[in-house]
Amino acid sequence: MYKLDIILPPPFDWCFIPQGQVTLMPRGLDGDLYIKQPMTVDVPAFYMAKYPITNKQYAEYIHHGGGAIPFYWDSPHWNCDDCPVVAMTWYEAVKFCRWLSDKTGAIMMLPTDAMWQRAAQGDDNRAYPWGDVWDASLCNHNVDKAGIGKTTPVYHYEGKSDSPYGCVDMAGNVWEWCITKYRTGENRLSGVHSDERILRGGSWYTTYADRIGCLFSNRNNPLNGGYSNKGFRVACFANADFE
Numbered sequence: 001m002y003k004l005d006i007i008l009p010p011p012f013d014w015c016f017i018p019q020g021q022v023t024l025m026p027r028g029l030d031g032d033l034y035i036k037q038p039m040t041v042d043v044p045a046f047y048m049a050k051y052p053i054t055n056k057q058y059a060e061y062i063h064h065g066g067g068a069i070p071f072y073w074d075s076p077h078w079n080c081d082d083c084p085v086v087a088m089t090w091y092e093a094v095k096f097c098r099w100l101s102d103k104t105g106a107i108m109m110l111p112t113d114a115m116w117q118r119a120a121q122g123d124d125n126r127a128y129p130w131g132d133v134w135d136a137s138l139c140n141h142n143v144d145k146a147g148i149g150k151t152t153p154v155y156h157y158e159g160k161s162d163s164p165y166g167c168v169d170m171a172g173n174v175w176e177w178c179i180t181k182y183r184t185g186e187n188r189l190s191g192v193h194s195d196e197r198i199l200r201g202g203s204w205y206t207t208y209a210d211r212i213g214c215l216f217s218n219r220n221n222p223l224n225g226g227y228s229n230k231g232f233r234v235a236c237f238a239n240a241d242f243e
Contacts (some may be wrong), residue, residue, distance in 0.1 A: 003035070004104070005190050006117050007100065011051055011154065013051075014050065014236070015050050017043075017045065018165075020123055021042055022121060023125060025038055035185070039067050042232055043114050044237060045140055046233065046236065046237035048116075048165070048233065050071065050165060053084065053153055053234065054082040054086070055078075067095065068095075070089045070225060072228055079152055083151040083153055084154055086151060086187065086227070087228060088177065088232055089176050089222060089225030090220075090223075092220030093110055093177045093232040094179075094189060099111070106236075107236060108235075108236050110177050110234070111176075111179065111233070111237065113178045113185070113200070114180075116176065116178050117200070117214055117215070119170070120163045122169075123164070124147035125214065126214060128212070129170045130171075138172045139171040141199065141204065143209050147202070150204060151228075154168065154173070155168060168209065174204070174231030175199035175200065175201060176201050181196070181197060181198075182198050182219035192239050194213050197222050198219055217221050
């Protein structure tokens, strides 16, 4: 597998996600998600980054890839090295993936909606990466207004709430951008700025447990990066072909 630890500082590792299926649910914020009823889809095998991209890793992109400096970058409340980078626009996350693609010769990408859910959920349609029962101690959230009010290092909950394939921090901490268009379900990079894109996983600010789970899909304008609760992780498979 492509050794991104040569390019990016730790922690970085890949989790192999075998071919399988997921059932996507009509669980959007306003009932206008592209899925109107439960829909089972096939997902080819791929690799998912074990952790969200961190501030320290994003700094490599700023210094060596011409990456834009995000909002909050200089705030000590958000800039710990191993915490996930925040205030990410969808476009800047895509540019980061393209930079990695150029560095490796492989196709690095944001996961699709279905890929993200498969990496988080595995084969048993679980509600959360760790199982079916909500446990407030297993992720960074604000359910019942009990949150800590900021991000945590991406490995903080490692070994406690990992997904079936070993992905860490897929519940809470930061919402993670996906390629997928919210209203049409298209998995393509081309589009207009009004094409809202899907985010998954909940964040440190999320107040409802079901929105932190494996089934809920959030959405936002791809230009909107001014919040401290949006980040991303990368995925890779050899036959990816997105316009």
